[in-house]
Amino acid sequence: MQMAIYELNAAVRTELGKGASRRLRHADKVPAVLYGGEKDAVSLTLEHNKVAQAAEFEGFYSHILTLNVDGEKVEALLKDIQRHPFKPKIMHLDFQRVDANHKVHTSVPIHFINEEGAPAVKAGGVIAHHANEIEVTCLPKDLPEFIEVDVAKVELGQTLHLSDVVLPGGVSSVELAKGESHDVAVVTIDKPKGAAEESDEDAAE
Structure with a gap:
């Protein structure tokens, strides 16, 4: 399997709220949240087509992923994925930070x-x-x-x-x-x- 499946580019999202999330989805972006560890939760944006491609692989749901957040590499696990009730569209993602020294x-x-x-x-x-x-x-x-x-x-x-x-x-x-x-x-x-x-x-x- 290509390691690219487990590496996704993400940008920090400053505009929050339902309206902002709706605009992101219209622009083929997926809103997401990165939390856990000793850092504050961060709102992110990812490319929908890249996420959709990765989501077709079983390992995406259990493998340690690498998020390139504005140039910084962050290891994380996918904890939740919300899909549209009937459209082939991913609505939101939750990621949890991973620390190499913590289970x-x-x-x-x-x-x-x-x-x-x-x-x-x-x-x-x-x-x-x-x-x-x-x-x-x-x-x-x-x-x-x-x-x-x-x-x-x-x-x-x-x-x-x-x-x-x-x-x-x-x-x-x-x-x-x-x-x-x-x-x-x-x-x-x-x-x-x-x-x-x-x-x-x-x-x-």
Whole structure:
């Protein structure tokens, strides 16, 4: 992937308010806010077409981004994106400053691999995804773009939980840190309905 996707030019915005934001959008600009760290929040403006291109990539939502703010490079995470209800238009962005020495708290997408070739699927099992992302904390340098979950190792009728997922080094699960009761299901390979009914009948006999 091109690193350009993760680097965007931004300008400090001095005109604030709904009217100013509306004028920006008519000029194909996106209003944004950069906050966090030990600095004050700053209102920004970005080019809509550049943001729209970047927003097509999954990594844009979980990767550390570089904002060139009037010549100064600032590392940040995208925390919120507001889209128009029906037009293909991005209305507003929220960015949070990132400090290399402080842990970030964000969600990382799950990539399920080997689904079609999984033995349990070939045996007629049906995959059910219970989660599409994992909430993590880690230092910015350790933040993964995605987390892989290998479905080939899941047996028929088995549920893979959060504690079964191998996280990259330096990355911790926010939910698991809360205790065993937060060990949520991630993916299940269900037995075919017919097979489940037959086994119930066998048990009854």
